[in-house]
Amino acid sequence: MHKGYATIIVLTALAAATIVICTGFGPAGVPFFGMSGNDTTSLILFDIRLPRVIAAMLVGAGLAAAGVVMQGLFRNSMADPYLLGTSSGGALGASLAIVLLGGAFRSILAFAGCLAASFIVYGIAQKGGRVKVEQLLLTGIAVSMFFSAILSALMYSAGQNLHQILFWLMGGFWNISWDDVKLGIIILPASLALLLFSRELNIFSMGEDDAIHLGVNVERLKIFLLAASSLITGLAVAIAGCIGFVGLITPHIMRFVVGPDHRVLIPASMLAGGILLALSDTVARTVGNEVPVGVITAFLGAPFFIWLLKRRFST
Numbered sequence: 001m002h003k004g005y006a007t008i009i010v011l012t013a014l015a016a017a018t019i020v021i022c023t024g025f026g027p028a029g030v031p032f033f034g035m036s037g038n039d040t041t042s043l044i045l046f047d048i049r050l051p052r053v054i055a056a057m058l059v060g061a062g063l064a065a066a067g068v069v070m071q072g073l074f075r076n077s078m079a080d081p082y083l084l085g086t087s088s089g090g091a092l093g094a095s096l097a098i099v100l101l102g103g104a105f106r107s108i109l110a111f112a113g114c115l116a117a118s119f120i121v122y123g124i125a126q127k128g129g130r131v132k133v134e135q136l137l138l139t140g141i142a143v144s145m146f147f148s149a150i151l152s153a154l155m156y157s158a159g160q161n162l163h164q165i166l167f168w169l170m171g172g173f174w175n176i177s178w179d180d181v182k183l184g185i186i187i188l189p190a191s192l193a194l195l196l197f198s199r200e201l202n203i204f205s206m207g208e209d210d211a212i213h214l215g216v217n218v219e220r221l222k223i224f225l226l227a228a229s230s231l232i233t234g235l236a237v238a239i240a241g242c243i244g245f246v247g248l249i250t251p252h253i254m255r256f257v258v259g260p261d262h263r264v265l266i267p268a269s270m271l272a273g274g275i276l277l278a279l280s281d282t283v284a285r286t287v288g289n290e291v292p293v294g295v296i297t298a299f300l301g302a303p304f305f306i307w308l309l310k311r312r313f314s315t
Contacts (some may be wrong), residue, residue: 004264007257011271015057018275022053022282027290052176056281056293057274058184059236060246064273065191066229066236067247068266072201073225074136077252078308081114081233082244084136085143089117090237092147095154095165103164107183111234117143118226168241171294173281180239190232191270197225198262205260243294245301246273252308276300 026049063081070079081087093113097106121143125135155165167174200221204211208218236243250273251265258264280296 004258004261004268007254008264008268008271011268011275015271015275018278019050019053019057022056022278023049025282025286027286047178051178051181052173052281052285053278054181055176055184055239056173056278058181058187059240059243060250060273060275060277061270062184062187062191062232062236062273063243063246063277064250064269065194065266066232067273068251068262068269069194069201069225069229070247071251072205072262073222073229075205075207076136078137078248078305080245080247080251081229081236082242082247083305084140085117085121085147086114086230086233087237087242087244088144088147088151089113089115089120090234091168091242092151092154093234094168094238094241095151095158098161098164098168099154099158107235107238110238111231113147114230114234114237115227117147118230122222122226168237170292171241171243171297172284172292173240174290176239183235184239187232187235190228190235191266194225194228195263195266197221198266201225201262202260241294243277243297245297245304246277248308249301249304250276252304 023045026044066086067080070081070084071077073079090110090113093109093111093116094106096113097103097109101109121136121139124143125139127135151165151169155162158165200211200216203214203216204218204221211218211221251269254265254268254272258268277293277297280300281293284291284293284296
């Protein structure tokens with residue numbers, strides 16, 4: 001059996017085990033096994049913890065898939081929805097929905113914000129039909145800061161909606177319900193649809209010129225993959241707010257394990273991303289007072305990003 005497919009089987013088993021284990025942990029001290037079966041226990045396990053764990057798995061899988069695609073599309077190992085401003089655009093869209101529309105159309109505006117941020121960053125960083133790594137990262141930072149300025153103005157005038165905006169900025173799964181899980185399920189087909197473009201992404205990794213010569217419609221591919229990544233990120237932001245670095249860490253780790261073939265890398269990263277975020281959320285809600293899961297992923301991701309920078313500029 002191919003090593004990559006064997007890894008996917010192992011990760012699938014680990015993902016199933018993660019759901020069971022994470023559902024069994026919580027501050028209420030109600031274990032998954034040996035539960036008493038009373039109404040309170042069932043409520044904690046199946047209406048509070050389980051939808052939260054499944055939502056974390058779905059969001060983590062989506063962010064990882066978007067990270068794989070962005071790294072392949074930009075041929076940049078440091079690209080992810082958070083660093084390129086996509087998540088900030090989604091948070092701005094969701095915040096506008098909260099302040100102006102009372103939370104209505106939150107998912108639609110989050111998607112629109114992600115899409116706008118992606119194309120703004122790509123359009124500014126593009127020069128002569130090419131996108132340089134340094135320009136891409138700096139443009140993503142600049143766009144994120146611009147969106148942050150708008151968010152600051154919204155927060156200043158948000159009044160009683162301020163705490164909801166802070167929720168989106170910090171990222172977390174505090175009030176997850178089964179309705180959020182239903183929305184998150186859309187992430188799965190959207191992410192798996194990216195597998196249809198695995199061949200083009202593999203060819204694209206050799207360079208734009210080679211991809212054009214091999215018959216890949218490069219510009220159409222960029223537009224579609226940016227839109228798909230924005231949809232996935234927008235859904236993730238609408239469910240859990242801004243959660244950084246999941247789309248950066250997991251594609252790198254899986255690339256070392258299964259190789260660069262996107263036919264294997266995308267599903268492997270999705271499974272690893274779901275496991276990482278579910279475990280991070282479990283830590284966030286069980287260690288002392290509950291902290292935003294975005295804090296946990298930032299503690300993991302920031303050193304990883306620094307290591308990538310040192311590794312890139314030392315070679």
